[in-house]
Amino acid sequence: MRWTCLNTKYISSSSVLKPTYVTNTNNHFKFQRFQHYGWYQSRAVGDLPNESLPDTLHAKSVKNGSLDNLDVRNYVTSLYVKSNKLDYAHKLFGESPDRDVRSWTILISGFARIGYCRMVLELFKQMRIERVCPNQFTLSSVLKSCSSLSDFRMGKGIHGWILSNGIDLDVVLDNSILDVYVKCGAFDYAEKFFETMKERDTVTWNVMMGAYMYIGDMEKALDLFRRLPFKDVTSWNTIIYGLMRNGHETYALELLSEMVEIGPPFDKVTFSVALVLASSLYVLELGRQIHGRVLRFGIQNDGFLRTSLIDMYSKCGKMEKASLIFKTLPLRTNSKFTCHETKTEVVSWSSMVSGYVRNGEYEYALLTFCSMVREQIMVDRFSLTSIVSACANVGILLLGQHIHAHIQKIGYKTDVHLGSSYIDMYAKCGSLNDAWVIFKQTVDLNVVLWTSMISALALHGQGKEAVRLFEFMIQEGNKPNEVSFVVVLNACSHAGLLEEGCKYFSLMKEVYGIKPGTEHFTCMVDLYGRAGRLDEIKEFIHKNGISQLSSVWKSFLSSCRLHKNFELGKWVSERLLQLEPFDEGSYVLLSNMCAANHRWEEAAGMRRLMQKRGINKVAGQSWIQQKNQVHSFVMGDRSHPHSREIYSYLDELIGRLKEIGYSLDVEMVMQDVEEEQGEVLLGYHSEKLAIAYGIMSTTSGIPIRIMKNLRVCTDCHNFIKYTSQLLDREIIVRDLHRFHHFKHGLCSCGDYW
DNA sequence: CTAGGGTTAG
Numbered sequence: 001m002r003w004t005c006l007n008t009k010y011i012s013s014s015s016v017l018k019p020t021y022v023t024n025t026n027n028h029f030k031f032q033r034f035q036h037y038g039w040y041q042s043r044a045v046g047d048l049p050n051e052s053l054p055d056t057l058h059a060k061s062v063k064n065g066s067l068d069n070l071d072v073r074n075y076v077t078s079l080y081v082k083s084n085k086l087d088y089a090h091k092l093f094g095e096s097p098d099r100d101v102r103s104w105t106i107l108i109s110g111f112a113r114i115g116y117c118r119m120v121l122e123l124f125k126q127m128r129i130e131r132v133c134p135n136q137f138t139l140s141s142v143l144k145s146c147s148s149l150s151d152f153r154m155g156k157g158i159h160g161w162i163l164s165n166g167i168d169l170d171v172v173l174d175n176s177i178l179d180v181y182v183k184c185g186a187f188d189y190a191e192k193f194f195e196t197m198k199e200r201d202t203v204t205w206n207v208m209m210g211a212y213m214y215i216g217d218m219e220k221a222l223d224l225f226r227r228l229p230f231k232d233v234t235s236w237n238t239i240i241y242g243l244m245r246n247g248h249e250t251y252a253l254e255l256l257s258e259m260v261e262i263g264p265p266f267d268k269v270t271f272s273v274a275l276v277l278a279s280s281l282y283v284l285e286l287g288r289q290i291h292g293r294v295l296r297f298g299i300q301n302d303g304f305l306r307t308s309l310i311d312m313y314s315k316c317g318k319m320e321k322a323s324l325i326f327k328t329l330p331l332r333t334n335s336k337f338t339c340h341e342t343k344t345e346v347v348s349w350s351s352m353v354s355g356y357v358r359n360g361e362y363e364y365a366l367l368t369f370c371s372m373v374r375e376q377i378m379v380d381r382f383s384l385t386s387i388v389s390a391c392a393n394v395g396i397l398l399l400g401q402h403i404h405a406h407i408q409k410i411g412y413k414t415d416v417h418l419g420s421s422y423i424d425m426y427a428k429c430g431s432l433n434d435a436w437v438i439f440k441q442t443v444d445l446n447v448v449l450w451t452s453m454i455s456a457l458a459l460h461g462q463g464k465e466a467v468r469l470f471e472f473m474i475q476e477g478n479k480p481n482e483v484s485f486v487v488v489l490n491a492c493s494h495a496g497l498l499e500e501g502c503k504y505f506s507l508m509k510e511v512y513g514i515k516p517g518t519e520h521f522t523c524m525v526d527l528y529g530r531a532g533r534l535d536e537i538k539e540f541i542h543k544n545g546i547s548q549l550s551s552v553w554k555s556f557l558s559s560c561r562l563h564k565n566f567e568l569g570k571w572v573s574e575r576l577l578q579l580e581p582f583d584e585g586s587y588v589l590l591s592n593m594c595a596a597n598h599r600w601e602e603a604a605g606m607r608r609l610m611q612k613r614g615i616n617k618v619a620g621q622s623w624i625q626q627k628n629q630v631h632s633f634v635m636g637d638r639s640h641p642h643s644r645e646i647y648s649y650l651d652e653l654i655g656r657l658k659e660i661g662y663s664l665d666v667e668m669v670m671q672d673v674e675e676e677q678g679e680v681l682l683g684y685h686s687e688k689l690a691i692a693y694g695i696m697s698t699t700s701g702i703p704i705r706i707m708k709n710l711r712v713c714t715d716c717h718n719f720i721k722y723t724s725q726l727l728d729r730e731i732i733v734r735d736l737h738r739f740h741h742f743k744h745g746l747c748s749c750g751d752y753w
Numbered sequence: 754c755t756a757g758g759g760t761t762a763g
Contacts, residue, residue, distance in 0.1 A: 071754095078754070105755050112756090140756040147757095175757045182758095203758045210759065237759045272760040307761045344761080351762050382762045389763075417763065 054079035054088070074102050081110035099130075105138045112141035115343070120145040121154065136173055143176035147183035155180035156189075171199045175207060182211040206234050213242025233264045241273045249281050266293070268302055275308040279315035287312045301328070303344025307351050314355025319364070326352050350383035357390045365390040366399070373406070384412060385421045392425035395707050395734055396625050400425045416444055420452040427456030430705050430732045430739055447478050455487040460739045461748035463495020470504075482514050489523035493530055494738070496752060501527040516544075522551045529559025530752065534568055550579040550586075557589050566597045584610070584617045622686035622708040624694050633689040640693070650684070650692040653723065662722040664715065687716050691723065691731065703730035711736050711753070721745050 058076050061067040067076070073096055080089035093099070093107050104127045111119045124142045127134060134142070139158060146155040159177050162169065174197050181190035190211060197204065205228055212221035225231070225239045236259045243252040256274060266274075271294055278287035291309060294300050300309075306325060313322035329348055349372050356365035369387045372379060384407055391400035404422065414422065419442045426434035435456045442449060450473040457466035470488045474480065480488070485508045492501035505524055508514045521544060528537045537556050546552055553576040560569030573590040580586055591606035610617070623632040631640065640646060654664070687708050694704040712720075712735045724731050725745030733740040741748035
């Protein structure tokens with residue numbers, strides 16, 4: 001690994017402070033500027049916040065009456081600000097009989113530094129009302145908040161005010177203004193302003209570099225970077241981060257190692273960026289090395305780095321490591337304005353929640369969320385959307401409803417993110433109606449929200465409805481994105497709408513200029529396959545040059561099996577096994593296809609090959625929720641406490657179903673079992689057990705909802721259809737890919753899944 | 754006795 005070249009030569013560097021440039025001298029201020037390196041600041045400068053100092057001084061000056069003096073009061077306020085006690089500072093400020101520009105500025109810059117932007121703008125407004133004239137420091141801080149909030153109007157207003165009041169623009173103020181325009185996406189303004197700047201320093205170039213990166217103009221940014229006479233640590237951070245965000249991870253990695261060789265020492269942000277880089281490249285080893293360096297620097301307790309580390313480990317699938325780091329989170333402070341810590345604390349929590357969700361550990365996600373509520377951590381929008389998504393994946397409607405109610409209770413407004421999560425959640429928990437309700441309630445519809453609803457319909461077998469909604473969305477002036485097209489193509493394929501699907505595929509390419517990705521191609525192959533146009537698939541694959549995509553071949557193979565084209569299937573599977581020699585699905589598909597064509601020897605050969613290569617297949621599992629318990633079954637399961645009753649009821653039920661036409665077709669079972677072994681225990685697939693238990697333990701009239709981790713086989717599908725007819729019960733089954741709503745002997749999927 | 758640029762989460 002070339003990452004072993006991350007050597008340690010900078011670790012012992014003692015060049016803590018380096019004077020890098022001297023500012024222009026203007027009328028009021030004349031002093032040297034120091035460029036300092038991140039964390040060294042607090043360790044070396046002796047600026048460590050002293051917790052008790054402001055309090056003692058405050059008490060002392062109250063006693064001897066010196067607090068009446070404005071200068072003393074300002075000094076105490078600044079000490080409070082420094083030790084992160086913004087609420088005390090704010091209180092002292094509010095109680096003051098008189099204030100000057102410095103008092104305002106101390107407070108404003110304090111809030112700006114910890115990112116409490118709204119407070120900054122609020123204070124600035126008050127300051128103007130009291131007719132106090134802001135100085136350059138105030139303006140810089142306020143502009144910083146404007147750029148964080150992307151408040152273009154405010155920023156432009158302040159710029160105008162500066163011009164009309166003849167305030168001297170020094171390079172710092174210039175940079176702040178430039179940054180506001182860049183952050184607000186007003187590049188024309190930014191460029192125009194840049195032209196007029198009298199002086200430009202490293203910060204200026206860094207801002208411009210960031211701007212080029214932001215609009216994706218890599219060439220310009222890199223050119224600028226290469227020509228930069230002095231590159232400080234931020235220049236490197238900016239370029240590396242920008243490259244990574246624009247999808248050039250490898251290049252970013254190269255630059256990072258170049259930085260190690262010839263660049264300045266890493267600072268906190270470099271470490272953060274490097275960690276994100278490691279996780280986006282899925283290189284755990286790199287992440288570990290960075291972690292090691294972080295530990296050697298002793299900066300592992302920094303909030304930002306902690307969240308970056310948690311995130312890196314969770315993206316690399318190492319939740320145990322992530323949770324170890326999470327546990328180092330110190331106990332929380334209860335001050336109202338210690339936002340800096342509070343913020344990273346909240347991010348750490350929500351990183352954990354979303355990490356668990358991402359890694360499929362929904363139970364832990366839910367537990368973490370519950371402790372978050374119990375510990376009274378501010379639940380932010382990220383953890384909320386994550387947790388709703390966890391509910392969606394667990395698929396337990398009751399849980400989803402609880403969370404929904406809780407979010408409403410804490411008064412969080414349903415925005416587009418949360419709205420689409422709700423739609424997704426209700427859809428995946430089997431309640432299409434609730435998804436509709438949320439969709440209709442939301443006022444600010446955006447593409448994601450529309451797409452969620454279209455996907456919900458497709459998921460529940462309402463392909464035609466989904467297509468109609470898609471058309472309606474376009475009519476309403478929404479521009480579909482690549483996900484919308486995946487969803488609508490998917491809907492077409494489920495509903496067997498070949499013509500429409502082809503139409504949308506070309507619409508996507510020609511009208512919306514979206515380059516089809518793997519998922520679009522797979523949907524198209526699926527669409528042709530279900531319609532039985534197997535020859536056209538070959539042509540499609542060839543024409544689009546997508547023969548390297550295994551998911552395409554997999555879909556092709558399913559279609560061969562569906563249309564019982566054994567020879568073609570054999571040919572397809574050879575290609576598939578070349579691409580994915582260790583994918584269980586391919587083997588199972590192939591072996592089942594052999595079996596369906598009575599090629600028992602070949603089927604057995606496939607299973608043997610699987611065993612030889614050490615590939616295990618996933619066991620079929622179905623579950624049903626009853627009150628507060630989840631009852632889970634596997635094929636032929638006898639571990640349930642009521643298993644005797646369940647089996648005898650199931651046998652009786654099958655007998656009654658046979659009277660109305662159900663037949664347990666051995667060959668059919670053989671054909672369609674994708675993952676569960678058809679050879680044995682024909683009648684006792686896990687979903688049958690779960691349904692039997694469901695019928696026994698609920699009163700009639702209530703729909704039975706069960707979930708399965710794999711696809712339903714044809715026999716079970718038939719079984720459920722007959723059951724719904726015989727007992728006049730609605731049965732809703734969520735399988736690996738979609739929902740089946742069984743009612744009066746029919747299924748919403750139209751026997752096409 | 755105070756200021757500007759780059760980092761995290763769906």
